[in-house]
Amino acid sequence: MALYFITGNQNKLAEVRSVVSEIEQLDIDLPEVQEIDPHFIVKAKLEAAKAHHQGEFIVEDTSLYLQCLNGLPGPLIKWFLIAIQNQGLYNIAKAYNNFNAEVRTIIGHAGADGAIEFFEGSLAGTIVEPRETGFGWDPVFLPEGHDQTFAEMSKDEKNKISMRSIAARKLKQHLDDQRNTAR
Amino acid sequence: MALYFITGNQNKLAEVRSVVSEIEQLDIDLPEVQEIDPHFIVKAKLEAAKAHHQGEFIVEDTSLYLQCLNGLPGPLIKWFLIAIQNQGLYNIAKAYNNFNAEVRTIIGHAGADGAIEFFEGSLAGTIVEPRETGFGWDPVFLPEGHDQTFAEMSKDEKNKISMRSIAARKLKQHLDDQRNTAR
Numbered sequence: 001m002a003l004y005f006i007t008g009n010q011n012k013l014a015e016v017r018s019v020v021s022e023i024e025q026l027d028i029d030l031p032e033v034q035e036i037d038p039h040f041i042v043k044a045k046l047e048a049a050k051a052h053h054q055g056e057f058i059v060e061d062t063s064l065y066l067q068c069l070n071g072l073p074g075p076l077i078k079w080f081l082i083a084i085q086n087q088g089l090y091n092i093a094k095a096y097n098n099f100n101a102e103v104r105t106i107i108g109h110a111g112a113d114g115a116i117e118f119f120e121g122s123l124a125g126t127i128v129e130p131r132e133t134g135f136g137w138d139p140v141f142l143p144e145g146h147d148q149t150f151a152e153m154s155k156d157e158k159n160k161i162s163m164r165s166i167a168a169r170k171l172k173q174h175l176d177d178q179r180n181t182a183r
Numbered sequence: 184m185a186l187y188f189i190t191g192n193q194n195k196l197a198e199v200r201s202v203v204s205e206i207e208q209l210d211i212d213l214p215e216v217q218e219i220d221p222h223f224i225v226k227a228k229l230e231a232a233k234a235h236h237q238g239e240f241i242v243e244d245t246s247l248y249l250q251c252l253n254g255l256p257g258p259l260i261k262w263f264l265i266a267i268q269n270q271g272l273y274n275i276a277k278a279y280n281n282f283n284a285e286v287r288t289i290i291g292h293a294g295a296d297g298a299i300e301f302f303e304g305s306l307a308g309t310i311v312e313p314r315e316t317g318f319g320w321d322p323v324f325l326p327e328g329h330d331q332t333f334a335e336m337s338k339d340e341k342n343k344i345s346m347r348s349i350a351a352r353k354l355k356q357h358l359d360d361q362r363n364t365a366r
Contacts, residue, residue, distance in 0.1 A: 031227065034215040036262050044214065069275075072266045076259055079219050083255045092252075095278030 001112050003056045003175075006030065006049050011135045012060060016107070018159050019168035020058075020175065028052060038063055038075045039118060042108035046116055056112055058171065062105045062164060064089075064137055066127070068096035077137065086130045086140045099126040103141060105167040109174065117174065121166025184295050186239045186358075189213065189232050194318045195243060199290070201342050202351035203241075203358065211235060221246050221258045222301060225291035229299055239295055241354065245288045245347060247272075247320055249310070251279035260320065269313040269323045282309040286324060288350040292357065300357060304349025 004026035007013055013025050030048045035041050038061040045059040064077045069092065073080040080089060093099045104122040111117070123143045130139040134151025142149050143161060150158050159165050187209035190196055196208050213231045218224050221244040228242040247260045252275065256263040263272060276282045287305040294300070306326045313322040317334025325332050326344060333341050342348050 031214075032217040034217040034224070034259070034262075036265060041217070070266045070271065072263065074262075074266075076217070076262060079217075079257075079259060080255065082219060083253045083257075088253065092275070092278075095275075 001054075001056055003058065004049070004053070005058050005060075006045060007060070012062075012164065014155070015159050015162065015164050016058070016060065016168045016171075019165055020172050023058065026053065026055075026057070036074055036076070038104075038106045039108075041075055042106055042118070043116060046108050046110040050110055050114065057110045058107055060105055060107045060164065060167070062103065062136075064141070065102045065104065066093060066098075067100035067102075068093055068098035081137065086137055089137060089140055090127055090129050093127040099128070101125055101127050101141065103137075103163045105162075105164040107164075107167045107171050109171055111178070119167045119170035119174065121163040121168075121170070123161070123163045123166075184237075184239055186241065187232075187236070188241050188243075189228060190243070195245075195347065197338070198342050198345065198347050199241070199243065199351045199354075202348055203355050206241065209236065209238075209240070219257055219259075221287075221289045222291075224258055225289055225301070226299060229291050229293040233293055233297065240293045241290055243288055243290045243347065243350070245286065245319075247324070248285045248287065249276060249281075250283035250285075251276055251281035264320065269320055272320060273310055273312050273323050276310040282311070284308055284310050284324065286320075286326075286346045288345075288347040290347075290350045290354050292354055294361070302350045302353035302357065304346040304351075304353070306344070306346045306349075 003023050005023040006026050008027045017023055030045045033044045041061050042059045049057045061075055063075045065071045102124050107119045109117050125141050125143040127140050128142045131149045132139055132151035138150035186206050188206040189209050191210045200206055213228045216227045224244050225242045232240045244258055246257045248254045285307050290302045292300050308324050308326040310323050311325045314332045315322055315334035321333035
């Protein structure tokens with residue numbers, strides 16, 4: 001049975017596919033529920049996908065948490081970027097003189113039996129003035145222990161350390177275990 | 184045919200009912216889509232309601248727009264209040280030294296024929312340090328031309344001027360017009 005990654009985002013597709021090579025893209029537009037816990041967002045999409053199509057599915061949500069805003073925007077980061085862009089994220093951190101941030105990917109997997117499991121990856125870091133252009137908030141996120149923002153790294157370097165690849169490797173382990181059990 | 188206001192919020196129910204006395208509360212839990220344009224949020228809820236129940240429906244969404252954040256949080260205000268409370272809203276405005284805000288209610292009405300119409304009310308104002316306790320962001324919103332926050336006003340005073348009552352009066356006019364045409 002095919003394993004579909006429900007996303008319209010080519011960057012996310014490439015990043016997850018670099019770990020889980022067998023995924024196929026399914027670009028269907030599912031409503032994103034307004035919730036602050038990304039598990040709810042991912043679960044709602046997986047359930048909508050199961051009603052819509054046959055197969056196994058994965059859905060991901062990536063959140064950015066600013067310590068100065070007590071965790072906002074979290075999964076609402078998309079709207080922050082639309083409204084205030086990366087410069088605005090930096091301006092908020094600067095206004096509070098608190099640049100600490102965490103980024104987190106949740107991948108939800110709906111298996112052939114319908115069971116949903118979650119795989120997480122997170123990274124601590126700081127918000128810096130935008131450096132280079134890049135996908136989403138990559139220009140302003142400097143992961144702890146590195147001196148380049150995600151936007152400054154090569155795709156390979158980023159994929160090696162990113163919160164999304166951490167979650168994807170946990171998913172891959174799960175898929176491998178399932179296959180080995182099924183044998 | 185009954186006119187249902189879909190809300191679990193007694194404050195909103197009382198405020199709209201003070202203008203449109205015949206509404207009945209329907210407290211069903213409908214998913215809130217993650218959108219920055221409240222029209223989409225209201226429309227999605229009305230469509231879910233129609234699939235769920237018979238009748239005419241109204242749904243409201245009230246947004247708070249901070250000028251310093253280029254319109255954020257808008258309809259995402261709920262999550263800002265959960266994460267940073269009213270004091271946090273004030274702290275953001277203070278960090279930017281820009282206290283300008285706008286509050287806006289959109290009421291969507293799905294008539295017996297299924298047509299959806301929107302009614303809006305908005306007010307300009309400023310964000311102040313929290314004064315008194317009250318519903319939502321009432322303690323920090325000082326409407327232009329007034330010297331009391333919504334939380335400091337009596338319910339009657341607030342209902343007379345609020346963005347929600349402006350929208351509700353437009354809805355009432357629409358309902359009255361429909362009835363007169365039907366006669």
